[in-house]
Amino acid sequence: xxxxxxxxxxxxxxRRGTLVxxxxxxxxxxVLLLGVERLRSEVRDSFSQSVSGTxxxxxxxxxxxxxxxxAVFRVGGATNNVRIDSLEAVAKHRAVAWMVPxxxxxxxxxxxxxxxxxxxxxxxxxxxxxPLQLAQGRPFSGDLPGLYEVVLGAEVADRLGYRLGDPLTLxxxxxxxxxxxxxxxxxxxxxxxxxxxxxxxxxxHISLQAMExxxxxWVAGVPLPGQKISAEQARAADLTPTQVTAxxxxxxNRAAVFAVQRAVADYEGEALMAVLPGVALDELWDVxxxxxxxxxxxxxxxxxxxxxxxxxVVLAGLNERRRELAVLRAVGAAPRHVLLMLAAExxxxxxxxxxxxxxxxAVAIAxxxxxxxxxxxxxxxxxxxxxxxxxxxxxxLAAGFMASLVPGWRAYRLSLxxxxxxxx
Amino acid sequence: MIDAExxxxxxxxxxxDCLAIDxxxxxxxxxxxxxxxxxxxxxxxxxxxxGVLLPREGRVRLLGQDWAALSGARxxxxxxxxxxxxxxxxxxxxxxxxxxxxxxxxxxxxxRRRRAEATAGSARASAEAxxxxxxxxxxxxxxxxxxxxxxxQQRVAAARALIGQPELVIADEPTSALxxxxxxxxxxxxxxxxxxxxxxxxFVSHDERLAAQFDETLALAQVNRAALPQAA
Numbered sequence: 001x002x003x004x005x006x007x008x009x010x011x012x013x014x015r016r017g018t019l020v021x022x023x024x025x026x027x028x029x030x031v032l033l034l035g036v037e038r039l040r041s042e043v044r045d046s047f048s049q050s051v052s053g054t055x056x057x058x059x060x061x062x063x064x065x066x067x068x069x070x071a072v073f074r075v076g077g078a079t080n081n082v083r084i085d086s087l088e089a090v091a092k093h094r095a096v097a098w099m100v101p102x103x104x105x106x107x108x109x110x111x112x113x114x115x116x117x118x119x120x121x122x123x124x125x126x127x128x129x130x131p132l133q134l135a136q137g138r139p140f141s142g143d144l145p146g147l148y149e150v151v152l153g154a155e156v157a158d159r160l161g162y163r164l165g166d167p168l169t170l171x172x173x174x175x176x177x178x179x180x181x182x183x184x185x186x187x188x189x190x191x192x193x194x195x196x197x198x199x200x201x202x203x204x205h206i207s208l209q210a211m212e213x214x215x216x217x218w219v220a221g222v223p224l225p226g227q228k229i230s231a232e233q234a235r236a237a238d239l240t241p242t243q244v245t246a247x248x249x250x251x252x253n254r255a256a257v258f259a260v261q262r263a264v265a266d267y268e269g270e271a272l273m274a275v276l277p278g279v280a281l282d283e284l285w286d287v288x289x290x291x292x293x294x295x296x297x298x299x300x301x302x303x304x305x306x307x308x309x310x311x312x313v314v315l316a317g318l319n320e321r322r323r324e325l326a327v328l329r330a331v332g333a334a335p336r337h338v339l340l341m342l343a344a345e346x347x348x349x350x351x352x353x354x355x356x357x358x359x360x361x362a363v364a365i366a367x368x369x370x371x372x373x374x375x376x377x378x379x380x381x382x383x384x385x386x387x388x389x390x391x392x393x394x395x396x397l398a399a400g401f402m403a404s405l406v407p408g409w410r411a412y413r414l415s416l417x418x419x420x421x422x423x424x
Numbered sequence: 425m426i427d428a429e430x431x432x433x434x435x436x437x438x439x440x441d442c443l444a445i446d447x448x449x450x451x452x453x454x455x456x457x458x459x460x461x462x463x464x465x466x467x468x469x470x471x472x473x474x475g476v477l478l479p480r481e482g483r484v485r486l487l488g489q490d491w492a493a494l495s496g497a498r499x500x501x502x503x504x505x506x507x508x509x510x511x512x513x514x515x516x517x518x519x520x521x522x523x524x525x526x527x528x529x530x531x532x533x534x535x536r537r538r539r540a541e542a543t544a545g546s547a548r549a550s551a552e553a554x555x556x557x558x559x560x561x562x563x564x565x566x567x568x569x570x571x572x573x574x575x576x577q578q579r580v581a582a583a584r585a586l587i588g589q590p591e592l593v594i595a596d597e598p599t600s601a602l603x604x605x606x607x608x609x610x611x612x613x614x615x616x617x618x619x620x621x622x623x624x625x626x627f628v629s630h631d632e633r634l635a636a637q638f639d640e641t642l643a644l645a646q647v648n649r650a651a652l653p654q655a656a
Contacts, residue, residue, distance in 0.1 A: 006531075007531075326511070327515060329476065331528045
């Protein structure tokens with residue numbers, strides 16, 4: 001047994017040129033399979049981690065998913081605004097513990113601007129109910145003297161190199177219209193948040209009053225011609241917000257969540273809707289699930305193709321190895337030894353390929369994680385494979401071992417039929 | 425040593441016997457020259473003697489043991505223990521060293537390994553001694569077998585067949601790839617080593633000039649009734 005495995009090893013080593021190619025293709029398919037699974041679960045995690053401790057998101061009636069994506073992830077199309085007095089009416093429900101209004105729409109060099117109340121820093125939770133922490137500085141004050149204060153997400157500060165006290169101006173909308181700048185009302189940085197791995201990192205936070213102030217001399221997305229209200233004049237104006245995008249709501253008791261949801265839906269002053277973040281996320285997974293499965297199926301196909309390549313290579317080499325098998329038979333190797341030798345070769349290559357693939361993936365994750373984080377907000381970390389990944393690894397190994405039995409069986413048949421004199 | 429009776433063999437899928445031998449006896453320690461033209465069933469007979477093939481009818485006994493009475497795995501073990509085999513060419517595993525090729529036998533047969541150890545202290549020493557005796561110096565021992573000339577490879581094959589003193593050495597046209605000078609020295613060497621080890625040698629060739637050096641000569645065309653022209 002040990003003898004034949006040693007010989008199998010030497011034999012494989014003598015054909016290493018071809019076998020390395022097979023090994024690489026197995027490794028590549030492992031990288032793909034694991035990488036896709038890894039990315040899939042990380043994306044899900046980072047989405048699920050983005051909001052916690054918020055029981056309901058209230059916004060204008062429409063698509064639940066759209067509201068969640070826009071209000072929490074700052075992606076997708078803007079939803080209709082809601083009146084702030086409607087939200088205040090909702091907040092009076094006895095089960096509601098807190099309500100934080102959110103107003104979106106402006107940006108700074110591609111990063112979204114979120115107008116909210118100081119309560120946001122107090123109530124917002126992410127991940128495992130972790131509160132936002134300031135790395136430097138303080139939250140914006142929310143009063144008139146601190147009107148033009150901005151708190152940066154970690155990513156914004158990192159990428160744009162801002163420090164406390166730095167001035168910056170906001171662009172109207174997504175910044176796609178040149179000249180649509182709120183250049184006359186510069187902000188200054190008072191706080192920088194710690195990294196959270198959520199969309200908060202990519203946001204700039206200002207007060208709702210500041211949002212009102214920079215839009216005093218704007219109507220319907222364009223500056224009013226001939227009307228200029230300076231930053232100082234704006235402080236004197238009525239800056240009470242009338243409309244916001246959405247609101248986060250926390251409840252005193254989660255059990256009341258459906259009662260509050262119904263109360264919001266039944267609100268008579270305006271067509272409102274309350275969304276449970278978890279339910280909306282499930283809706284999101286339903287949408288993207290098909291794509292994920294397709295991606296995983298593609299990777300599985302790549303794995304199948306590479307294992308088929310393994311079988312083909314070992315089988316193709318078998319004819320030239322009939323001499324070798326006859327020699328082994330002559331010195332006393334049994335056909336089952338020959339089967340073992342061929343099967344061990346295939347299984348060994350699969351195992352090495354999978355290990356190499358895991359190593360390559362680890363290196364790739366280590367190398368690409370910062371880029372993925374900054375470009376897509378996906379945080380990949382080196383970690384032990386999850387149960388699903390172990391499952392995939394096991395499946396590749398099992399499939400590789402099964403596939404190796406094919407040339408093994410063929411060699412077994414050949415060595416039985418050939419005996420000591422290969423007939424070609 | 426070898427007793428065969430009423431042998432009938434046909435290849436799978438064939439309708440006619442290719443081998444039909446009524447009786448064949450080879451005594452222990454004898455050297456037998458088996459000759460016959462191509463297609464007279466030489467390789468088939470060797471396969472039957474070595475227990476790789478089983479006869480359709482009749483029986484082949486080696487050392488009193490009927491091959492057909494053993495399971496497949498036991499046949500392989502019995503062959504490893506008692507038979508050394510030399511092919512026409514390509515005897516060696518090209519990726520193993522010369523020494524490892526000789527020791528291959530001892531990897532599959534504990535009996536042969538013990539005997540090799542008994543003669544020279546260790547299997548390795550026994551292999552080295554045999555290589556010396558077939559004229560291959562220490563410089564060649566660690567070389568990959570693929571670097572050797574054909575003549576050298578056949579000598580390594582002889583050393584491998586002889587290690588651990590098998591009762592039977594079967595040589596299937598081992599000299600056909602060698603030129604005249606190499607052939608003669610190989611023949612002398614093989615015969616001498618078999619005599620020294622006390623092994624029975626069954627040597628197959630179509631070259632009848634070699635017959636004079638053997639104890640017995642067996643013309644397969646006369647023994648094998650299946651090879652007779654189908655006159656009737």
